[in-house]
Amino acid sequence: VKRAGGNDLRFYERTMNAASAERLAMEADLRHAVERGELLIEYQPVISARHLRPVGAEALVRWLHPRLGRLPPDRFIPLADETGLIAELGAWVLCEAARQARAWLDAGHERVRVSVNVSAVQFSQPRLLEVVADALRRSALPPACLVLEITETSLMADVESAAGMLRALKNMGVQVAVDDFGTGYSSLSYLKRLPIDIIKIDKSFVRELCENDDDAAIVRAIIALAGSLRLATIAEGVESAGQAEVLRLAGCDFLQGFHFSRPTPAAQLVL
Ligand code: C2E
Ligand code: CA
Ligand code: CA
Numbered sequence: 001v002k003r004a005g006g007n008d009l010r011f012y013e014r015t016m017n018a019a020s021a022e023r024l025a026m027e028a029d030l031r032h033a034v035e036r037g038e039l040l041i042e043y044q045p046v047i048s049a050r051h052l053r054p055v056g057a058e059a060l061v062r063w064l065h066p067r068l069g070r071l072p073p074d075r076f077i078p079l080a081d082e083t084g085l086i087a088e089l090g091a092w093v094l095c096e097a098a099r100q101a102r103a104w105l106d107a108g109h110e111r112v113r114v115s116v117n118v119s120a121v122q123f124s125q126p127r128l129l130e131v132v133a134d135a136l137r138r139s140a141l142p143p144a145c146l147v148l149e150i151t152e153t154s155l156m157a158d159v160e161s162a163a164g165m166l167r168a169l170k171n172m173g174v175q176v177a178v179d180d181f182g183t184g185y186s187s188l189s190y191l192k193r194l195p196i197d198i199i200k201i202d203k204s205f206v207r208e209l210c211e212n213d214d215d216a217a218i219v220r221a222i223i224a225l226a227g228s229l230r231l232a233t234i235a236e237g238v239e240s241a242g243q244a245e246v247l248r249l250a251g252c253d254f255l256q257g258f259h260f261s262r263p264t265p266a267a268q269l270v271l
């Protein structure tokens with residue numbers, strides 16, 4: 001081994017050790033995050049494209065980490081999935097979001113809907129059904145007011161068991177949305193085999209909607225497809241009035257994005 005190579009190797013080992021120590025520390029912290037009340041949910045309004053009024057909101061979890069500060073979900077949901085902590089974390093988000101939706105109903109907002117993200121691991125676990133039933137029972141939220149967002153990738157991982165899980169969820173009366181639609185390189189045949197209600201058009205197709213003819217064509221095709229399958233459409237990542245107008249004219253049902261509202265704690269949100 002050359003001297004320089006040896007140094008590189010030692011450097012590599014040191015950074016790897018630092019990385020895995022950081023990971024272990026994060027895992028230990030995440031284990032206590034729920035009980036210590038460090039998680040919070042922000043809500044991003046979902047807007048009716050036709051009336052330009054909010055009809056509900058998506059729950060997006062954040063972690064107020066004691067040392068690292070406020071962490072976005074991409075920094076800890078994958079870790080929660082790998083360690084199994086997602087079960088507890090996901091149950092907390094579901095209960096909390098259902099309770100919040102019930103509060104909006106009680107405040108006079110008729111037919112409000114709350115959308116909750118379900119990770120791939122959560123979706124593969126049969127206990128999800130009990131967790132959802134429990135959240136509905138404890139909040140007394142009508143099941144039709146709850147939308148579960150499941151990514152196209154997790155639906156495609158095992159279409160047969162996905163079908164079973166979705167049928168059970170539909171029997172409970174909740175709604176199902178396919179999240180990140182169009183990013184999964186999947187065949188479209190699953191759309192007719194799975195009982196879903198809503199397609200969420202991924203924000204990667206919305207970003208350059210007004211500049212890029214191909215993106216505009218893809219978005220129109222998705223909306224047409226959804227229409228013929230009698231599925232509703234939500235476009236995510238809407239950042240400008242121009243994008244909102246193109247989507248509305250194309251027949252998209254619901255809009256979501258910074259143009260209307262950033263994700264916001266419920267206390268500061270007017271729905
Ligand atoms: P997602 O479900 O695709 O959520 C949309 C993401 O886009 C959110 O990021 C949201 O804040 C962001 N966003 C909203 N409007 C705009 C916009 O106009 N422009 C742009 N560029 N972005 C916008 P966030 O909150 O960081 O969440 C990231 C991902 O983390 C989510 O992607 C979802 O997959 C996951 N996630 C969030 N909350 C939960 C949760 O409670 N449970 C699980 N399992 N996953 C969650
Ligand atoms: Ca989502
Ligand atoms: Ca999405």
Ligand code: CA
Nearest residue numbers: 151179180202
């Ligand atoms: Ca996403």
